Amino acid sequence: MTRASFLMLLCLAILLLPEIALAQLQPKFGQDTVYFTSNRKQIKIPFKLVHNLIIIPVAINDSKELNFILDSGVRNTLITRLFYSDSLNLNDADKVTIHGLGSGHEIEALYSSGNIMRMNGIQGDNHQVYVLLEDVFNLSHRMGMPVHGIIGYDIFKNFIVKINYSSKVLTLYRPDVELKKKKKAEEFPLHIEATKAYVYGNVHQQNGDTLEVKLVVDTGASHTLSLYLPTNNKLALPPKVMDAYLGRGLGGDIHGKIGRLDAFVMGKYALSDLPASYPDEEAIKLALNIANRNGNLGSDILNRFTVVLDYPHNKLTLIPNSKFKKPFNYNLAGFEISTPLPGTNIYVISNVVDNTPAKLVGLKPGDQILNINGQECKNMLLPEILEMIDSRPGRRIRMKLKREHQVFDVNFVLQSRI
Structure with missing residues (x-):
């Protein structure tokens, strides 16, 4: 899926989830429960960036490290998908019903409190978790890698959070640390x-x-x-x-x-x-x-800046990076990409938009992408493919695809429709 058409999946689908769920039940606790496990003043956590979204490793209870989206729009930790090899022993799980955005049906989830959340050098006690019983978002297929859930407010409320989108490093500071203001920064x-x-x-x-x-x-x-x-x-x-x-x-x-x-x-x-x-x-x-x-x-x-989200002191700091002046493109090819086997370099077209270059050359959902502009897709990560097909209007794209047992080539030019 291109990042352009992925844009609202998290924004609207997840942004309101905690507010809607918490309107039904919202356990109270009197103190912050996420903290550094040592006396360090800062901890650096490398992250992966896909569709402009930050993926960090998080463990719940005795689980292995799972892939979570760091989302400042959510309050409670949300498990969206567990795979066969994943183990997650939740405490005191109760079934709840969640109403969300869109036109459809209610979603059942498990609510659990009293869990332990761990990241490198960080622990969260009495951690509250919602587990969706239906994978309605299909994040893993859209992100090209296993994605297990979303975490947000518990991280942001307890630390000063610096996001360096260029180096793909997340730095968490203790709230009592005073950061030096950069010349180009604005608060x-x-x-x-x-x-x-x-x-x-x-x-x-x-x-x-x-x-x-x-x-x-x-x-x-x-x-x-x-x-x-x-x-x-x-x-x-x-x-x-x-x-x-x-x-x-x-x-x-x-x-x-x-x-x-x-x-x-x-x-x-x-x-x-x-x-x-x-x-x-x-x-x-x-x-x-x-x-x-x-x-x-x-x-x-946000990814055109180094971003410092300082909830403890009610400040946002933005420092422009090398991407600041780059133009904004939107789905120049006219198709979306997903991975049927998350974690593998197998990419298929999941949707084709009418009146676009992709539609005009006959691309169809289910077509497997084998090669783009001479590069074998089996050697490419999803962000690399997205960068290529959303690069700039006027760029010519040559693709080799497979439909059922037939291999064929197409050529088209990227164009903006807005």
């Missing part, structure tokens, strides 16, 4: 409300309006911005938009539109000509009255 107030972190910015619309918006800072959303039209009558769709499948919520599929903003501005940083997502009102009705927010700020903006 912003971080408003913590009901476990979520919010910032204010300005969107410059193509109709000439400039609006201040309140956005959730969401490392678990792979897109740029999501804007909720019903929250402000001055928010307007761009003149050129495309219908889009934005992802899947706990309750079913989420649809909406994609179009470009003239700019998004925070302080001295201005990002121009970027795509924004506008989910259908029905799909996000559960989100519309939460904290008076207008949408969320995703990781296709």
Whole structure:
């Protein structure tokens, strides 16, 4: 799956999960329970970056290290998928029902408290875990590797969290550590409300309006911005938009539109000509009255900076990196990629969008990608393939594919539809 069409899968499907689940039951505890296991002032954790999403190793109880998405949009740890070789002994598990976004059905989950969470040099006691009994997100197939769950607020509330997207290193600092401010850095107030972190910015619309918006800072959303039209009558769709499948919520599929903003501005940083997502009102009705927010700020903006999320002191620090001035592209090829066997370098087309280069050359879901521009896919990781097919409009792509027992070649040129 391309990162463009993956963008809302986590943003909408997962962003609201804890609030909806916690509305039904929300155990209280009186003290923070995640801490360094030594007297160190900082711990560095290398991470993997796929679809702009941060993957870190986490162990629950006596499990081996599992792959978790680090998502500032969630409160409680969520297990989305366990494989046959995974062992997870949960304490006091009770079955609960979760209602989510989209149009579909309720999801059953197990809720468990009193667990132990471990990362390198870090331990969490009395850890609360939700385990989905149905893998509704298919994260492993979409991410190209086994993904077991999502973790968020328990990490951010206890530490100063520095995310270096360029070096792919996460640094956690004790809250009493004072970080030196870099010359190019700018600090912003971080408003913590009901476990979520919010910032204010300005969107410059193509109709000439400039609006201040309140956005959730969401490392678990792979897109740029999501804007909720019903929250402000001055928010307007761009003149050129495309219908889009934005992802899947706990309750079913989420649809909406994609179009470009003239700019998004925070302080001295201005990002121009970027795509924004506008989910259908029905799909996000559960989100519309939460904290008076207008949408969320995703990781296709965040990854253009080194980001310091300082929940203990209510500060967000942004330091531009080498990607800051790169243009924003959106699904230039017109198809999505998944891996039928997560962890292997086998890639198949999972969806083809109408009126796109991929559709015009006859690509179909299920086609296996063997070679792209002379490079064997068996030697490539998913992020490398995504980078190639979303690189720039006008680039020519040559692909060798396999459909059932037939091998064939196609050629097309990447193009922007918005």
